[in-house]
Amino acid sequence: xxxPIAWRLATITAVTPETPTVRSFTxxxxxxxxxxxxxxVDLRLTAADGYSVERSYSIASEPERAGQIELTVExxxxxxxxxxxxxxxxxxxxxxxxxxxxxYFVWEATGPMAADPLFLVAGGSGVVPLMAMLRxxxxxxxxxxxxxxxxxxxxxxxxYRDELDQLxxxxxxxxxxxxxxxxxxxxxTGFARRIDDAMIAEVLxxxxxxxxxxxxxxxxxxxxxxxxxxxxGLPADRVRTERFGPTGT
Amino acid sequence: xxxGPDDSTMGDGPTGDPVADQVLDGNAVAGILAMAFGKExxxxxxxxxxxxxxxxxxxxxxxxxxxxxxxxxxACDGVVVRIVETPxxxxxxxxxxxxxxxxxx
Numbered sequence: 001x002x003x004p005i006a007w008r009l010a011t012i013t014a015v016t017p018e019t020p021t022v023r024s025f026t027x028x029x030x031x032x033x034x035x036x037x038x039x040x041v042d043l044r045l046t047a048a049d050g051y052s053v054e055r056s057y058s059i060a061s062e063p064e065r066a067g068q069i070e071l072t073v074e075x076x077x078x079x080x081x082x083x084x085x086x087x088x089x090x091x092x093x094x095x096x097x098x099x100x101x102x103x104y105f106v107w108e109a110t111g112p113m114a115a116d117p118l119f120l121v122a123g124g125s126g127v128v129p130l131m132a133m134l135r136x137x138x139x140x141x142x143x144x145x146x147x148x149x150x151x152x153x154x155x156x157x158x159x160y161r162d163e164l165d166q167l168x169x170x171x172x173x174x175x176x177x178x179x180x181x182x183x184x185x186x187x188x189t190g191f192a193r194r195i196d197d198a199m200i201a202e203v204l205x206x207x208x209x210x211x212x213x214x215x216x217x218x219x220x221x222x223x224x225x226x227x228x229x230x231x232x233g234l235p236a237d238r239v240r241t242e243r244f245g246p247t248g249t
Numbered sequence: 250x251x252x253g254p255d256d257s258t259m260g261d262g263p264t265g266d267p268v269a270d271q272v273l274d275g276n277a278v279a280g281i282l283a284m285a286f287g288k289e290x291x292x293x294x295x296x297x298x299x300x301x302x303x304x305x306x307x308x309x310x311x312x313x314x315x316x317x318x319x320x321x322x323x324a325c326d327g328v329v330v331r332i333v334e335t336p337x338x339x340x341x342x343x344x345x346x347x348x349x350x351x352x353x354x
Binding site: 099106 | 271272273274275276277279280283284287289291292305306307308
């Protein structure tokens with residue numbers, strides 16, 4: 001197994017549209033030693049003149065998939081790496097990868113974590129590492145009470161919408177609660193505002209303060225969620241956060 | 250994680266302070282930390298030398314828009330770790346760390 005810290009070449013084997021601005025990229029990495037749900041990888045692009053740029057992307061796929069990982073990436077207008085992936089990369093292209101990285105924002109379907117209630121809060125593409133956890137949870141067959149509160153702007157921007165519906169329909173203790181902040185389809189009965197304290201309290205409700213929580217998304221959303229969860233009685237070290245900031249480079 | 254302006258469901262930062270709103274978690278700089286220390290560091294507990302609070306490195310506040318990477322204590326905001334990568338070396342300033350507990354090594 002290559003060191004997680006070493007750069008190595010991955011091959012893009014599939015590109016799958018998720019929403020109008022989000023695609024999933026399957027990377028084949030022959031000596032991939034596996035990862036834990038919630039970890040990320042760094043990608044590096046290097047131009048002919050030596051200029052290089054690195055970005056971190058959460059792994060979307062579950063650890064049970066051998067030899068490959070899936071990244072789900074939103075196209076950012078000025079994003080040097082995301083625009084390459086969306087506009088230029090095709091299956092067969094190779095890209096430098098370093099990872100898996102991170103041990104803090106990780107959930108595993110073994111030990112005490114598998115039994116505790118799980119409360120996930122996502123904003124936009126912040127759902128990606130949480131999806132790795134939900135896919136891992138489904139593959140491992142654990143039935144701990146789990147809730148995902150997922151904030152998107154519009155229904156058509158809900159990443160993994162069909163798969164989340166299927167996972168929630170499996171009857172294994174998962175429920176998914178959406179809030180649509182900018183527009184709602186006719187007949188929408190779900191939340192229609194930004195995540196706030198009252199929404200966190202209502203959706204966490206049945207899980208109680210014994211839940212473990214992971215929140216990922218824009219900094220503002222994560223701040224609101226984490227502060228609310230601590231006020232609701234979750235110990236601070238069981239509220240794990242991953243902010244991706246309001247703007248990028 | 251993603252690069253560039255996100256698809257935020259919240260248009261403005263929580264504080265309106267352009268510096269405070271740029272903060273990430275230590276987890277976001279896990280790759281740089283691993284390069285600097287030679288192992289995965291985000292689940293490593295460390296004590297802030299300023300206020301003695303213990304947090305995992307992944308729970309530190311990470312500021313990545315400077316020429317280097319700065320980790321600050323979430324309790325007192327004191328600078329804990331500074332890392333600057335140059336083409337030939339990596340400089341790691343750990344004056345703000347009282348101790349780190351590395352397991353299994």
